[in-house]
Amino acid sequence: MELTDADDPRVAVYSRLTDAALRRRTDADHGIYLAESSAVVRRALAAGHRPRSFFLSHRYLESMTEVFAAHPGVPVYTGTDAVLESITGFHLHRGALAAMDRPHPLSPDEVLSRARRVAVLENVSDHTNLGAIFRSAAGLGVDAILVSPESADPLYRRSIRVSMGTVFSIPWARVGEADGRGRAAWPAALDQLRAAGFTVAALELSESAVDLDDPSLRDHERLALVLGAEGPGVTAGALAASDVHVRIPMASGVDSLNVAAASAVAFWELRRGA
Ligand SMILES: C[S@@+](CC[C@H](N)C(=O)[O-])C[C@H]1O[C@@H](n2cnc3c(N)ncnc32)[C@H](O)[C@@H]1O
Numbered sequence: 001m002e003l004t005d006a007d008d009p010r011v012a013v014y015s016r017l018t019d020a021a022l023r024r025r026t027d028a029d030h031g032i033y034l035a036e037s038s039a040v041v042r043r044a045l046a047a048g049h050r051p052r053s054f055f056l057s058h059r060y061l062e063s064m065t066e067v068f069a070a071h072p073g074v075p076v077y078t079g080t081d082a083v084l085e086s087i088t089g090f091h092l093h094r095g096a097l098a099a100m101d102r103p104h105p106l107s108p109d110e111v112l113s114r115a116r117r118v119a120v121l122e123n124v125s126d127h128t129n130l131g132a133i134f135r136s137a138a139g140l141g142v143d144a145i146l147v148s149p150e151s152a153d154p155l156y157r158r159s160i161r162v163s164m165g166t167v168f169s170i171p172w173a174r175v176g177e178a179d180g181r182g183r184a185a186w187p188a189a190l191d192q193l194r195a196a197g198f199t200v201a202a203l204e205l206s207e208s209a210v211d212l213d214d215p216s217l218r219d220h221e222r223l224a225l226v227l228g229a230e231g232p233g234v235t236a237g238a239l240a241a242s243d244v245h246v247r248i249p250m251a252s253g254v255d256s257l258n259v260a261a262a263s264a265v266a267f268w269e270l271r272r273g274a
Contacts, residue, residue, distance in 0.1 A: 001075060001076065001077050001078070002078060002079060003077050003078065003079035003083050003084070003087070004079065004083060005083075006083065006086035006087050008087070010053075010075070010077065011053075011055060011077050011087055013030055013032055013034070013052075013053075013099045014034070014055050014077075014087055014088055014097060014099070015087050015088065015089075016088075016089050030099075031101065031102050032052060032099045032100060032101060032102060033099075033100050033102055033155035033156070033157070033160070034097055034098070034099055034100070034157045035049075035097065035098045035100050035157075035160060036094055036096075036097050036157050036160070036161055037094035037095055037096070037161065038060065038063065038064060038094075038095040038096045039165070040160055040161060040164075040165050041054070041064075041067070041096050041097075041098045042067065043165030043168055043169075044098065044100050044160075044165065044168055045067065045070075045071075046168075047103075047165075047168035047169065048103075049100045049101060049103055049168065050100065050101040051071055051074050051098045051099070051100055051101075052074065052098075052099040052100065052101060053074060053075045053076070053077060053098070053099050054067075054068065054074065054075070054076045054077065054096055054097070054098050055077045055078075055084070055096065055097040055098070055099070056076075056077075056078055056084075056092070056095060056096035056097065057078065057079065057080065057081050057084055057092055058078055058079075058080065060095045060096055061076075061078060063095070064095075064096055094161075102155060105173065105174065106171055106172070106173045107173055108146060108173045108175050108189070108192065110171070110173065111144040111145075111146070111171035111172060111173045112144060112146075112193070112196055112198075114143070115143035115144040115171075115222070116143055116221065116222055116223070116272055117141060117142045117143050117222075117223055117225075117267070117270070117271065117272060118142065118143065118144045118145065118146060118193070118198065118222075118223070118224040118225070119133060119137050119142050119144075119145045119146070119224075119225050119227060119263065119267070120145075120146045120147075120148070120175075120190070120193070120200075120224050120225065120226040120227065121133060121145065121146070121147045121148060121151045121227055122148045122150075122151070122186075122187070122226055122227065122228050122229065122234055122235060122238050123148055123150040123151060123228065123229040123232070123235070124147070124148075124151045124152060124227060124228075124229055124259060125150060125151060125152050125229060126152060126229075126230060127152045127153075127156050127158040127159040127162065128158060128159075128162050128260075129152075129230065129258065129259050129260045130147075130151065130152045130154060130159050130162075130163075131154075131158065131159040131160065131161065131162025131163035131167070132162055132163070132260035132263075133145075133227065133259070133260050133263045134154060134159070134163035134166045134167050134170060134172075135162070135163045135164050135166050136260065136263050136264040136267055137166070137170055137263070137267060138163075138166035138169060138170045139166075140264065140267035140268050140271060141267065141271045141272060142170070142225075142267050143170075143171070144170065144171045144172065144173075145170060145171075145172040146172070146173055146174075146175045146189070146193075146224075147172060147173075147174050147175070148174075148175065148176050148186050148187075148189075149174065149176050149177050149186055151174075154167040154172055155167060175189035175192075176188065176189040186237075186238075187235070187237045187238040187241045188241070190224075190226070190238060190241040190242065191241060193224045194243065196222070197221070197222045198222040198223060198224040199220045199222065199223050199224070199243050199244065200224045200226065200241065200242045200243045200244075201217065201223060201224065201225050201226065201242060201243065201244045201245070201246050201270075202225075202226040202228075202234045202238060202239050202242035202244070202245050202246065203225055203226060203227050203228070203234070203245075203246050203247075203248070203262055203263075203266055204226075204228060204233050204234040204239060204245050204246075204247070205233075205247045205250070205255075205256060206239060206245040206247070208245050209245035209246055209247035210244060210245070210246060210247070211246075211247060211248075211249055212246055212247065212248050212249070212265070212266060212269050212270070213269065214246075216244075217244070217246065217270060218274070220270075223270060225246075225263075225266055225267070225270065226238055226242055227259050227262065227263055228259065229259070230258070230259055233256075246266070248262055248265055248266065
């Protein structure tokens with residue numbers, strides 16, 4: 001379907017993509033997420049997610065014909081670059097966009113059932129860091145990811161793109177949402193991990209931290225690695241709820257690594273069988 005009007009209501013879900021806060025609200029209200037780039041759209045479809053519509057400029061139509069054929073009845077919206085840009089707010093240089101149904105959220109029990117190595121993201125609110133952690137986790141043998149209530153949405157457009165679509169393949173769940181009486185269940189969720197047989201290790205440069213290559217960290221059958229936010233790091237509550245604190249020794253004059261870089265180093269060092 002050819003778009004000619006920037007205010008066409010049929011493509012409201014694609015409008016003002018540059019406004020991150022508004023998008024998060026709008027996406028949640030619509031129960032959708034946006035897959036951006038032909039490769040990410042294909043990965044989302046391969047993961048079994050259902051498209052609601054496709055949105056792309058004329059010149060990408062031909063390269064996606066087999067995708068459209070596999071999803072008859074799903075609207076394909078197209079237009080000139082200028083019209084599409086007036087809707088999204090930016091130039092669509094990565095090919096296609098697709099509005100996808102948000103998959104049913106997994107429960108922590110589901111994602112943990114067979115996991116041996118788990119990453120726990122506490123207040124990782126930056127979509128780029130979150131996406132990069134997912135990519136490292138998927139590439140370095142982490143089986144599942146838990147995200148705390150204040151962490152960014154793994155299905156936000158930028159998280160998906162930076163993760164290279166690994167947010168579709170690595171099982172993840174939100175933990176520690178407030179209970180019915182408004183009490184936050186974070187960081188109590190870490191106790192549930194321990195009860196499930198995990199050793200909970202907070203990656204943080206605390207006074208009591210052991211070095212990442214400490215022999216005591218080897219051979220844990222089930223290990224959960226807690227990562228903190230860029231500024232504050234792992235909170236005092238989560239540190240207290242962890243079994244051990246782990247530091248990556250830093251060269252003098254450098255305080256810390258970016259959280260995504262730290263995650264990759266730790267995932268590799270503490271991989272199973274290392
Ligand atoms: C940039 S750091 C937070 C700031 C840090 N608390 C500080 O004092 O500068 C973000 C997160 O990355 C991880 N991290 C970064 N560098 C680390 C290191 N050298 N050892 C262990 N964890 C590290 C931790 O999980 C930390 O919470």
